[in-house]
Amino acid sequence: MSEDDERQQSPPSDLEFVSNKARNCNATGSGSGHPEFQSAYPDQVLENVLENVLHFLTSKRDRNAASLVCKSWYRVEALTRSELFIGNCYAVSPARATARFTRVRALQLKGKPRFADFNLMPPDWGAHFNPWALAMAKAYPWLEKVHLKRMTVTDDDLATLAELLLGFKELVLVCCDGFGTSGLAIFVNKCRQLKVLDLIESEVSDDETDWISCFPEGESQLESLIFDCVECHINFEALERLVANSPSLKKLRLNRYVSIGQLYRLMIRAPQLTHLGTGSFSPSEIAGQGDQEPDYVNAFAACKSLVCLSGFREIIPDYLPAIYPVCANLTSLNFSYANITAEQLKPIISKCHKLQVFWVLDSICDEGLQAVAATCKELRELRVFPVDPREDGDGPVSEVGLQAISEGCRKLQSILYFCQRMTNAAVIAMSKNCPDLVVFRLCIMGRHRADPVTGEPMDDGFGAIVMNCKKLTRLAVSGLLTDKAFDYIGQHGKLVRTLSVAFAGDSDMGLKYVLEGCPQLQKLEIRDSPFGDAALRSGLHHYYNMRFLWMSSCRLTPNGCQEIARAMPRLVVEVIRSADEEEMDDAVEILYMYRSLEGPRTDLPKFVTIL
């Protein structure tokens, strides 16, 4: 699962500022004799050696560091980098990237900023894969893997990848849009070596094309097929044949149009699965009432390697006991689309002793979370989503659940928790009980909501998190927060790389604290907070070290943003108007700025101005 997964420990690698000093360095160091003749041979040897050594260097951070040593290292590193990660597709152009890195086999690109997921950005803002697709096809004919997040991919792009890249093996699209089943049909048909097709939380238009049937006949090398986000009917018989022909298939995540009866048929053909998305987990409507129900328990019992279970898109809880046989082995369980109660959860969760990742809906209430805390001692990641995502909805989970989790799941590293009420006490307790926290994202759904017990702002709770959780790199805050909370973050959040702020703070000081205090800050997204031009100015020293800054509905003016743009030529400062807003001269609705080697992009929609 990778819903907004920021697991990579990545340095700012979307941009390389190679110092001039490095470029001029002479690798040999020998001073005497004819420089050209003497240095040619040793240089070559060194480079060959380097090449062999650098092949073993896989971490992006290490590679970036190596490339800065000197010109020779820069060159060799560029030759040996086979996995290219670009965190902002506009930070560098396809031409520049392909010119520097000539032997890339895997490309990872990220496009739109995260707040675009919440409809804060008008559609058609950009992040088109097309120029990259064309460049890759020309420069990297041996390209094997493409991993895109929040990009717009067209059917033509899919065709390009499939037709021009003969050995293409792996396509992963996360939160992407712009394509449909007809593009998928072409893609799966032409990619004869395809091993991985993962469509995760992407919007796929239903062109009424039977893309599953388009997989080539005969044995396939498919290892992973994830299409749970595809909201259209699929040809089940074709899918069944495909699964039967894919002996290496380990990951299969079905969409909600696959009934539990169909799931059964697939499972008995693929007991080797390690990751399963169950589809609807309810019977199809056509199934007769009197039909013999297959032995679902047996089907699950046969899947001895199953460690990751998800789906349950339209769950009929009566069928839940079928999964009992696999619970003891599960390390990852995603119930976040299953509206189940605590009572329905308990018999399952009580068997999941090895669980490390758990995604769930708040329908399980605090009681359900207590059950999780009682059993899942190995839990590393918890995400609790709201059934009712409204500001004043019911609040089935609260500080009680959070407290229970903090006491039971001491190894917790990552938490995303939606709730209607939360106390400082519970947050402080978590900061002390779970010192390994790396990601802490708390969303109190009511804006400006104070601690319901003390009436105080939530400053102390978040303060405790940054103080006590020394490994924290990602933080999202909510509730009633004064500038004090940001003071805490600036003082103690020294490793924080990603910060999300909404409806918080009192004045410019809040943002100043953060920009001046957090040296590792890379991604800062802020909405509806009273930060203005003065605050923006206080980050001038740091913006080149960041991937991006997003500020919407704050107190910025065009002049303030213009000032930044003038002071920092390598920063692209985009002012975005939401589509139906009239042009307001004195207020900036959305500021999105990012470092870039390319200057203003050429594919601007009309609602975006670059200062």
Added chain:
Amino acid sequence: MQGTERDLNYKETELCLGLPGGGGGGGGENEVESSPKTTGKRGFSETVDLKLNLQSKEAGMDLNQNLETCSKQTACTKDPSKPPAKAQVLGWPPVRSYRKNIMANQKNSSEECEKAAFVKVSMDGAPYLRKVDLKMYNSYQKLSDALAKMFSSFTMGNYGSQGMIDFMNESKLMDLLNSSDYVPTYEDKDGDWMLVGDVPWEMFVESCKRLRIMKGSEAIGLAPRAMEKCKSRA
């Protein structure tokens, strides 16, 4: 407790339509003008179209909100120090539209949301049953009009100008029940048969399992129970 005996008796038998604690519960929009207990009589027609914020014993459940959300423990009221939330703010809470759409498309939840409240309606002496979707109506008046149309060959008799029973007037009520006119009754969640109109409309929709239109004289046994139930809710 030595108010006039008559007053006490009246209070005991009074069918209350207002808020148990006296008027003006948790800040609902259409508050009752005055406490029903003190003034006693209040024409039914005044209450029929009221949207009452019931602060019932189920702690603070605002019936004006979506009835279809699963009942969970209700949360604290919103923070009073900040402006009350109005319409939902764009993009908040930060749940991906992808996820929101999935939840909306789910069979189960959509069933709950759009599920009609179909109940069978039988009328004593009529050869057929009908079904009505209570969610199609927003008041007793509208329901009674629809029922009248449905069973038009049977007159609904002396219902008073509003078309429904005036519970406030005990003597009038007893007259009606003693007559051969028809009164609508319903079976509630607990399996009890009640006279239609004794509870606020939304509560009725929630608890009504079926409707039966019977002769007043047969319904006479229901009246005291209806009053008792109402009292116990107070």
